Amino acid sequence: MTRSVKALAVIAAVFIMFIACKGPVESTQLLVNTDDCTGCGECMKVCPYNAIEIIDGDAVINPSLCHFCYRCVEECPEGAIY
Amino acid sequence: MRTSIFLFVLLLPALTLAVSVDGWMDVQTGGDSLSPQMGRLDLGGLLKGGSWGLVVHQRFSHEDSTGVVPRILNSYSRTDVDFAIEVGPVSINPDVCWTVDIGDKKPEIVLPLQAGVANRDGFIRPGLGIEADVSEDIHLFARGLYWNRDLRQEDDYDLAWTETRISGGLTWDSPWGPSLTVAGLNHRTSSDFINYEATWSRIDASVAVQPQLLPANMFVSGDVTYSVYDGSDFNDHTIADRLTSRVRLVQMVIPSVSVNTTFESVIDFDEGVTRSACTLAESRIVYRFMRSNDIASSIVIFGKLSRSSIRTERVGIFSRTNLYRGLSILFDAEARVTPTSVAGAGPDRKRYVFGPGLEYQFGNTARIWGIVEQERTNLATNQNWWRLRAGLEFYPGSFNF
Numbered sequence: 001m002t003r004s005v006k007a008l009a010v011i012a013a014v015f016i017m018f019i020a021c022k023g024p025v026e027s028t029q030l031l032v033n034t035d036d037c038t039g040c041g042e043c044m045k046v047c048p049y050n051a052i053e054i055i056d057g058d059a060v061i062n063p064s065l066c067h068f069c070y071r072c073v074e075e076c077p078e079g080a081i082y
Numbered sequence: 083m084r085t086s087i088f089l090f091v092l093l094l095p096a097l098t099l100a101v102s103v104d105g106w107m108d109v110q111t112g113g114d115s116l117s118p119q120m121g122r123l124d125l126g127g128l129l130k131g132g133s134w135g136l137v138v139h140q141r142f143s144h145e146d147s148t149g150v151v152p153r154i155l156n157s158y159s160r161t162d163v164d165f166a167i168e169v170g171p172v173s174i175n176p177d178v179c180w181t182v183d184i185g186d187k188k189p190e191i192v193l194p195l196q197a198g199v200a201n202r203d204g205f206i207r208p209g210l211g212i213e214a215d216v217s218e219d220i221h222l223f224a225r226g227l228y229w230n231r232d233l234r235q236e237d238d239y240d241l242a243w244t245e246t247r248i249s250g251g252l253t254w255d256s257p258w259g260p261s262l263t264v265a266g267l268n269h270r271t272s273s274d275f276i277n278y279e280a281t282w283s284r285i286d287a288s289v290a291v292q293p294q295l296l297p298a299n300m301f302v303s304g305d306v307t308y309s310v311y312d313g314s315d316f317n318d319h320t321i322a323d324r325l326t327s328r329v330r331l332v333q334m335v336i337p338s339v340s341v342n343t344t345f346e347s348v349i350d351f352d353e354g355v356t357r358s359a360c361t362l363a364e365s366r367i368v369y370r371f372m373r374s375n376d377i378a379s380s381i382v383i384f385g386k387l388s389r390s391s392i393r394t395e396r397v398g399i400f401s402r403t404n405l406y407r408g409l410s411i412l413f414d415a416e417a418r419v420t421p422t423s424v425a426g427a428g429p430d431r432k433r434y435v436f437g438p439g440l441e442y443q444f445g446n447t448a449r450i451w452g453i454v455e456q457e458r459t460n461l462a463t464n465q466n467w468w469r470l471r472a473g474l475e476f477y478p479g480s481f482n483f
Contacts, residue, residue: 029315029321029322029324029359030390031326031346031348031360031362031390033344033346033362033364035330035344036364041141041143041160045143045145045156045158045189048189048190048191048192049191049192049194049316050191050202050231050233050243053229055227055247062245062269062271063282063311063313063315063321064269064271064280064281064282064313064314064315064316064321065194065271065280065316066315066316067192067316068391069423070392070420070421070422070423071423073392073394073420073421074420074421074422074423074431079386079394079396079418079420082360082362082388082390082392082394
C-alpha cells in the first residue's frame with residue numbers, strides 16, 4: 001500500500017509539473033495515440049484532404065497530404081489525435 | 083498453373099481440418115436536434131481453421147449534417163476481407179478492403195496543387211502482409227498496400243488517384259530485456275490527371291522496455307522511437323525527424339481500484355532546429371464494485387492533456403451500476419477542449435456532454451443500451467441540444483464443425 005501511494009505521488013508530481021509547463025508552439029505532424037484509437041473511421045470520414053486511412057485498426061495520417069485543418073482532432077470521439 | 087496446383091495441394095490439409103465459425107453484429111443509432119439521422123451497422127464473421135483464418139467485416143454508416151457544427155454528410159459502406167494462414171514460422175496475410183460512398187451527395191475532397199475539389203466515390207485497397215519468426219527472438223515483418231481511389235471532378239473525370247505503401251522491418255527481443263525494432267516505410271501518392279506525385283519515406287529505430295522487477299501489481303512499459311523522414315508536407319516543407327518517447331504505468335492500488343497513466347513527449351529535429359513538438363499526459367482510474375453481481379459495476383474517471391501546435395483537453399466520468407440481473411444504469415459526463423473548424427468560433431471549441439442511460443446484458447450473447455445526452459457547445463454563441471443514442475450488440479458464440 002505504501003509503495004502504491006509513493007508511485008501515485010510520483011505520478012501526481014509529474015502531472016502537476018506537466019500542467020505548469022507551457023506547451024510547444026509548433027508541430028509538423030499530428031500524432032495518433034494508437035492506445036486510444038478504436039479505428040472507428042470518423043477522422044477518415046471528415047478529412048477533406050484524403051489524408052487519413054485506417055490501417056490495422058488504427059488511424060494513420062499521411063504527412064504529405066495533411067493540411068492541419070484539425071477536423072479529425074475535433075471529431076475523434078476518443079481524443080486520440082493531437 | 084503448376085505452382086497454383088502445388089500450393090493448393092500443400093494448403094489443402096490445413097483448409098479441411100476442423101473449422102470454427104464466429105459472427106457478431108453491432109448496431110448503433112442516434113439523433114439530436116442538429117443531426118436527426120446517425121447510424122452505424124457492423125456485421126462480422128470469422129471462419130477459423132487450425133492454421134488459417136478468414137475475417138469478413140462489413141460496415142454501413144450514415145450521418146446527416148445540419149446546424150452549427152458541420153458534420154460531413156456521408157453514407158458509406160466499407161468491406162474488409164482479411165485472410166491469414168500460417169505455414170511453419172511464416173504468417174501470410176492477404177487482405178482486401180473497399181468502400182463505396184452511397185449517399186446522394188458525395189463528400190468533397192480538396193485536391194493538392196490547388197486543383198480544385200473532387201467528389202469521393204470510394205476506393206479499393208488490396209494488401210499483402212508477411213511475418214516470420216526467424217528465430218526465438220528475431221521477428222521479421224513486411225507489408226504492401228495499394229489504393230485505387232475513385233475520385234471524380236465535377237465533369238466526371240476520373241483523377242486516377244493511386245497510393246502505394248510498402249513497409250517492413252525486424253524486431254529483436256534482446257536477452258537483457260529491451261526489444262529493438264528497425265523498420266522502414268515508403269508511401270507514394272499520385273494522380274495522373276492533375277500531375278500530382280508525392281513520395282515520403284521513414285526509417286524508425288525503436289527500443290521498448292518492460293521492467294520485470296517492480297512492486298506487486300505494478301506494470302510499467304516504455305518505448306523510444308527515432309524516426310528519420312524523407313519527404314515534404316503539403317507546403318513543400320521538409321518533414322521533420324522525430325523522437326517519440328512514451329511511458330505507461332498501470333498500478334492496482336487496491337484490488338478494486340486501478341490507475342493507468344501515460345506520459346508522452348515528442349521532439350522534432352527540423353532542419354537544424356530542435357523543438358518540443360508535443361507533450362501529453364493521460365490518466366484513467368477504474369473503480370469496480372458490487373463484483374458479486376451478474377454484471378460488475380464500475381466507475382471510470384479519465385483525463386487527458388496534450389500540448390502541441392494545438393491544445394486538447396478532455397476529462398470525464400463513466401459509470402455502470404448494476405441494478406438487477408443484466409440491468410444496469412449508466413451515466414456519462416465529459417468535458418472537452420479541441421480546435422474547431424466552425425467558422426468564427428475562435429481557436430477552441432469547448433464541449434460539455436452528460437446524460438444517463440440504461441443497459442441490459444443477456445449474458446455474453448447480447449447487450450442493448452440507450453443513453454440520453456445533453457450537449458452544450460461553446461462556440462460563437464452557446465449551443466445546447468439533446469441527443470439520444472442507442473445500440474444493440476449481438477454475439478451468438480462460436481460454432482465448431
